[in-house]
Amino acid sequence: METQSIPWREKVQLIVRFLRGSIHYFVVALLCACLGMVFNALTPQVIRLTVDSILGAEQPSLPAFLQPLLPLLQAQKLHALWLAAAAVLLLALLRGFCNYGQRTQLSRGSESFVKRIRDGLYDHIQHLSFSWHTAHSTGEIIQRCTSDVDVIRTFVCNQLVEVVRTVFLIILYLVIMFRMNVRLSFVALAFIPIVGLSSGVFYRRISGRFQAADEAEGDLTTCAQENLTGVRVVRAFGRERFETDRFCEKNEKFASLWIRLGRLLSVYWASGTLLTCLQVMVIIVCGIVESVHGNMTLGEFLAFISYNEALSWPVRSLGRVLSDMSKAGVSLDRVGYILRAPEEKDAPEAAPHSAAGDIVFDHVTFGYGETPVLQDVSFTIPQGSTFAILGGTGSGKSTLVHLLDRLYDLQEGRITIGGVDIRSFTRESLRSQIGLVLQEPFLFSQTIRENIAATRPGAPQEELRSAAAIACVDEAICEFPEGYETLVGERGVTLSGGQKQRVAIARMLMQRAPIMVFDDSLSAVDAETDAKIRAALHESLGKATVLLISHRVTTLMQADCILVLDGGRVSELGTHAELIAKPGIYRDIYDIQMSSDDRRLLGKEGV
Known part of the structure; x- marks a missing residue:
């Protein structure tokens, strides 16, 4: 079955079409995710305050709405440490509630979204012409309605949501990091476009290989489906060895394509790990220099390292999503090919008639x-x-x-x-x-x-x-x-x-x-x-x-x-x-x- 690439504008329209009716689930999930990240971002600040003002001698600085807690922090250190521990525990609980809300809403939205795709595909296939069905193999159609739909679901319901979450996290953490130390924040920021550029390069190379692997999977599914459907003929003519060899040949091609794709992905992940480690190392070295020169406290240094660690994985995962976008794009092409196939249409003047007469x-x-x-x-x-x-x-x-x-x-x-x-x-x-x-x-x-x-x-x-x-x-x-x-x-x-x-x-x-x-x-x-x-x-x-x-x-x-x-x-x-x-x-x-x-x-x- 041929696959024609469709413009990204049409792919977005296709996604939006099936998101209708379930978009509110994703909105609530994103709100929970963003709120959870806010609570997560407050934890390093509690640690900074503990190191600098409870264990150290720095004057504690709190937002206006937390000023009533200042006397408690300036009281006995043991009481202040218990208060800090309670704050960390409270933030963890709030983060857990947000995570629960995010996952439940994502689950509802995901199943609602994928149900609309399956219903739409099945209904559309019912109205395609007989000639279209005879020109396309059953195994290939099934593969596009199952595997490719799952790829789209994973991208939209997990990876696309992760993109929004990651962008919000990057902005939030960078704002906090810039308020703590501008020079060190610029160093951390410099690595973000490097990761994005490397992801874009791999995205282009991976796209074609994903399409070839998907088409090979369709051939493999068709081969298995034909064998199971024609099991009587296979047995009657003793074609077991021939069918086994035919399946092995297609399976070998399918496996080799995924091995080649795996090698490319391995290079991508290895290079991403190298960049992440390099970023962490540079931040630690520069942070030590800033601390030695008195430009940041020990608590701020620890908090900054924590933010940088938390930032490195989302940035890297953003690159992963960009690379996975190639696979989702191929699946959208393959599903879109079916949905774009013209349905049987009656003439405008057609009407029900009685089939009586010669x-x-x-x-x-x-x-x-x-x-x-x-x-x-x-x-x-x-x-x-x-x-x-x-x-x-x-x-x-x-x-x-x-x-x-x-x-x-x-x-x-x-x-x-x-x-x-x-x-x-x-x-x-x-x-x-x-x-x-x-x-x-x-x-x-x-x-x-x-x-x-x-x-x-x-x-x-x-x-x-x-x-x-x-x-x-x-x-x-x-x-x-x-x-x-x-x-x-x-x-x-x-x-x-x-x-x-x-x-x-x-x-x-x-x-x-x-x-x-x-x-x-x-x-x-x-x-x-x-x-x-x-x-x-x-x-x-x-x-x-x-x-x-x-x-x-x-x-x-x-x-x-x-x-x-x-x-x-x-x-x-x-x-x-x-x-x-x-x-x-x-x-x-x-x-x-x-x-x-x-x-x-x-x-x-x-x-």
């Missing part, structure tokens, strides 16, 4: 990319009739169905139902009136009852069993120990191929759609079961318009009209009797498929 394909031409599939196809399906479609692989049979259901939009020509162009239908109204059963039906990892009732949740059990009986699957379901409450497993793995197709037919029958499409949906059942299902459907469908797509002639021969496709064009069109009476593709296929068993079966059906 279905007309009028000079329809369609292709996937540069590959033409259908070329100038025209035919009519009378309302209430059974229309069959026969053709070789790649002849365009399923494409006709996809165009009718508007899974793909027409490129040339038009399709009408009852004289109304399907582009004038809203997609929801059109698809709700077309029942579709595919050759490889998808079943949800739920019970059989829930799968059959998917098109009509809450339908009574009698209707479910009636639909299952028409699909000739009710008896098989009742043989399971849990009956209709049997869990079908992932992708219906509990059921056989024929059972899955019949459950899908029952699900479609519950829809009661006026147009029903069977896209080779009886390929996994034997000919006799196929005949029973078709007989039951013939009795129950009533006035529904039925489209049958199959490679099996016995499935199609009772249709009112049969269309034969060849190379994306209409080759033959007529009834079974008409087509078999003349040379052509249909009669050739009929002669090949008509074994003695098929003729015996046709005799039972009275054909």
Whole structure:
């Protein structure tokens, strides 16, 4: 899946969009964080006062609102020391309460923020076109909706908050440090742009490597997802070693990219540690010189060292956040790519219509990319009739169905139902009136009852069993120990191929759609079961318009009209009797498929 970089302005807009509704949590968290830092900044001042005025002989200096405490500090030193200890303990408690408030509010804001992202992504994906889904792997989509969302959450809810907190801390501590000693404060300040500049250099180098590592993770996820989904095929063809080697190859690439990234990060952290140690060493040396010359007291020196130590890590972490911003930027690009994908849109004049009347394909031409599939196809399906479609692989049979259901939009020509162009239908109204059963039906990892009732949740059990009986699957379901409450497993793995197709037919029958499409949906059942299902459907469908797509002639021969496709064009069109009476593709296929068993079966059906 490609990833296009989006401007930072759009990335900020994306973050703000999902922060709506939870911004107050982050505001409260930041207020708690800033208040906690104020209490933390007061602790070195208590230590300074203790060293200079309680243990030493310096005249204590207190703010105006603390002047009433001055007599206590000038009393017995033991009492004053207890008071200083109590002040340190009180500040620690207040700092703890602030830390609690910060973490609880951040947790609420974080979960609210990430929930909006997941909901927004999932809702948007539901409205993307079928062609978009076929062009992108499931594993890559899942990886962007999980790993990349977590990266964004970490950046916004932790690192971005840490940036604001760090900036406030730097300003607060520098103000205090400048009030204590200007020269020494300038020395400490000189190291801040150096750390910021080095972080910016690494930020540029790390960004590309993060993107490559994320894309490799997507490939790895896709590989694992395909293997787990196709476990039957892997086992059936003995591809375990091949799949293991394929996974190891992608895993090796993924690991090597992260190792390279780790080396670069190691250089960054090592250089940051060197700068921090150098800053501390320079401050200690300069502080000693200032103390020796009488420019600062011992208590001020200890307090200044404390502030400098407390300042060095946030400055360094600010650089780390700037470097991590590259990873968050890549994740925003990858999530933004999905959110920027255009949703399916109905035409402005589209409205709900009834899918009653003849279905007309009028000079329809369609292709996937540069590959033409259908070329100038025209035919009519009378309302209430059974229309069959026969053709070789790649002849365009399923494409006709996809165009009718508007899974793909027409490129040339038009399709009408009852004289109304399907582009004038809203997609929801059109698809709700077309029942579709595919050759490889998808079943949800739920019970059989829930799968059959998917098109009509809450339908009574009698209707479910009636639909299952028409699909000739009710008896098989009742043989399971849990009956209709049997869990079908992932992708219906509990059921056989024929059972899955019949459950899908029952699900479609519950829809009661006026147009029903069977896209080779009886390929996994034997000919006799196929005949029973078709007989039951013939009795129950009533006035529904039925489209049958199959490679099996016995499935199609009772249709009112049969269309034969060849190379994306209409080759033959007529009834079974008409087509078999003349040379052509249909009669050739009929002669090949008509074994003695098929003729015996046709005799039972009275054909």
